[in-house]
Structures are given as C-alpha cells and as structure tokens.
Amino acid sequence: MGIAAEGQLLFSWGRYLYWADLMRRNWEKFMTERGEDANKAVPEWLGVSCYWAASLFVVIEGWETAQFSDPIIDALLGLSNYKDVLKRLRNGTFHYQPEIISPKVMEFFKSPEVALWLYFLHEEFCRWLRDWVETVEVSAPFLPAESEEWRTNFSTLVGWLPPRLAEAELKEARRRLHEYGKEYDTSRGSSDGLQELGTSQVLYDMVVKKAAEGVRDYRRAQLTKLGLNPNDFIP
16 A cells, blocks of 8 residues: 555655754764863864754755644744754755855854754654654554554654653653563462552552653743743643
C-alpha cells in the first residue's frame, strides 16, 4: 500500500527535523562538555551552533511549504523578526561568505531571546510530530502490538521517534511498576506483595501527574519569556 501524499509530506518533513535534532545533540554535547569553557573553543562552538540553527530553518521551510499548522508553532514563527534573522544565518552558514565574521551569522547571536526562541521552537516541532504519530495510533485504532510496530516503522523510516519531555522519567517509573508487578506474582498474592504493588501504582500515578504538570509549567514559562500569553495556548 502506497503512502498517501499527506503522509509522504509528514515523513519527509520529519526526516529533516531528525537531521536538525542530530545537530542539536552535537550542540548539547558541546555545551555539556565545554560550555563553561566555550570562549576557548569559539570555532567549534560557532560550528555546532550555526549548523543546528541553520538546519532548523530548513524544517521551517518544510513546515510552511507543506502548510502544516499548530497554534503555538505558528505564533512562534510570527514572533518578532526571528525567522528572518535565522534565514540570514542559514544563508551565511551554507553559502560561502568571504568575511571571517559574517554579519549574516553574527546577527543571530546578538540577542539571547533568539536562542531561546530557536530551542523552544525545536521542542515544539518535536512535540507536534510526536502528537501526529500518536494520533495515527488512536484513529486507526491500533492494538498494543500494532502500535509498537507502527512506532518502529516510523523510527526506521524517519530516523527516530521524537521523545516527550520527561519521557525518560516516566519510562523508569513504568519499569519499576512492572518489577513490582512481577514480584507480586512471584509472592503469589501475599498481603505484603499486594500492598507494595498498590503503593507502587500510587507512586507511578504521582510521577505521571507531576511530569505532566512540570511539562505544562515549563511550556507556559517559555511562552512567557518570549512575550506570548500562555493562557492563549495552554490551559
């Protein structure tokens, strides 16, 4: 069965986002390992920063060409002149510039708000794509095994499945709950085992709730920092 035209656009766009995410990982690795000492490694810092930022502009081009839409992403793309500044950085990065310090590149780094905008926009692109993947699962609807196969196929085709914020913490909480469940089965339903299983379920529910609240508060805070009203987008 062939991929529908809309699906083809989404898979293609998702791959560009994956490539941009690879560049972001390089930037995060550099900042983690050498961020405090970045002034001694300016060429490397400039390289990882420019290649990540420039690659995300290609994602923006794809988003607009495909006419995808999302309230938060569309608001971010219309914010100030950030998109135009990023476009000039992309041109200065991937088109040869004779100056060692290109104005097209350096303009991007004059405002810390642009960097915040770039990072949050990247996260929201990943959130939107993950939402789409999960919407397909619900609308199908898929059985658990079919959902796993769909996610595996998506990751194979595009490159990865965008993670949710706090997903690692939730995965660890699920693993612990599963371990408690196995221990309860081994104890053959003893009262102590049942109590531990019940306690672990309560703790898991608390982790899920706390993670959801943390993600919501984080997104609201980022919108506020960028001058947008979070109440317009997130309840």
